[in-house]
Amino acid sequence: MxxxxxxxxxxxxxxxxxxxxxxxxxxxxxxxxxxxxxxxxxxxxxxxxxxxxxxxxxxxxxxxxxxxxxxxxxxxxxxxxxxxxxxxxxxxxxxxxxxxxxxxxxxxxxxxxxxxxxxxxxxxxxxxLPILPLDGGKLVQCWMSLRIPYHRTLLWSMRISLLFSAATVAGSVYPLLNGGRPHFNLLIVGSFLCASNWTYRRNVPFVFLRFLVHRARRSEGRIGAGTLAQPIVVSEHRPPSAVVKLLMKERYHLVYVMKQGKINRVVPEGQLIDGFLRSLTNGHADLRFFM
Structure with a gap:
């Protein structure tokens, strides 16, 4: 080292x-x-x-x-x-x-x-290649984060990475079907990528939690500089653990809580995240929900 x-x-x-x-x-x-x-x-x-x-x-x-x-x-x-x-x-x-x-x-x-x-x-x-932690995988993740909620971005980038990792392993042993020799270097690297992304699959809840922890600080900076808010409209019965999964990485949100077809209250995303994180510390939420 x-x-x-x-x-x-x-x-x-x-x-x-x-x-x-x-x-x-x-x-x-x-x-x-x-x-x-x-x-x-x-x-x-x-x-x-x-x-x-x-x-x-x-x-x-x-x-x-x-x-x-x-x-x-x-x-x-x-x-x-x-x-x-x-x-x-x-x-x-x-x-x-x-x-x-x-x-x-x-x-x-x-x-x-x-x-x-x-x-x-x-x-x-x-x-x-669109495989994490390769650069192509990171670029795909960045592109997705601009278009869909960040939790969904993490899940789909992991699934795409697993698919292409498996394809890499399959490609390394494909010559065996024609009586040839496998590409051992590619097999080793592909196997490593498969194992790495399988581990990443289990870590998605914690990656998302880190995103939420740092989100409040970035939100304050956005508000201080002035920003346009993208609304999220949810029913009053929807739990915070489900609402935070709708947050976009590159957007600031105001959450409109509806009751009987009318706006019951408007919750800034920082207040939503704080409430969810407090529920974690109090043991009222389960990280397995984010798998």
Whole structure:
């Protein structure tokens, strides 16, 4: 582990395993090149996150990219999350273009330049798959959060990630049907993504709870700056645990509580969230409701 400016840089055990396999099969140069590409990819994310003032706790390097552990996860604007997500693949685009130009100019060996450019393109394209925690999965989640309630966004991004993770595993063993050999690297990575998203499935209630905890602070900022409210209309019999599931990440809401076809009262979202969080501490609500 390496620490820089309070940020821990770690190699995920999966990355260490694939690096060892590369060394054992006589592919040391390829392993070192992969490490450099992944590191620069993740530094793209890091630079953009630091530009927005995010608090980064840890950078974990994986064979296909990496994961930033940040304090603000799920609580920052979708625009910032999208720009941080796309910054990694853009690094690979720049590296591939630089390698191609250097090979064309004769500054480096042409075959090495082609291989380096291909490796960058592969990592960039793989990262754009709609699977969490890949960049494509984060971009899909950002896009969905602008159109549907955030709780539904979390559920559907998890389901899409599980589906494509399973498809990745299936693709890795597909050659067996034609008498070929499976793609072991893809099988390992796909299995990791399946396990990661299965764990994420169980953690959705806690991810949503963190969103609600930070929501009040962002709501106060929106009110202070002036904002248009999007109404949520519910029956007086609808519990707060169901109403908070209707909150949009990028909207401020006023909740209109209806009784016999008339507005009984108007509840600001901050008051709604506070009431729901108090019910959790009092033991009157169950997080399993958010599964």
């Amino acid at each position: 390496i620490k820089w400016r309070g940020i821990s840089f770690k190699l995920h055990p999966l990355f260490v395993l694939l690096m060892l396999l590369s060394v054992m099969t006589g592919q040391l140069t390829e392993a070192v090149t992969l490490f450099g590409i992944v590191l620069l990819h993740e530094l793209g994310h890091l630079a953009m996150a630091m530009r927005f003032g995010w608090t980064i706790r840890e950078v974990k390097l994986l064979p296909f990219g990496g994961v930033l552990e940040v304090e603000e996860a799920g609580t920052v604007p979708a625009r910032e999350e999208a720009l941080v997500a796309i910054a990694g693949p853009l690094q690979n685009v720049f590296l591939a273009a630089a390698a191609f130009a250097a090979g064309w100019a004769g500054w480096v060996d042409g075959s090495w330049a082609d291989g380096f450019a291909t490796a960058n393109a592969t990592i960039a394209l793989f990262n754009l």
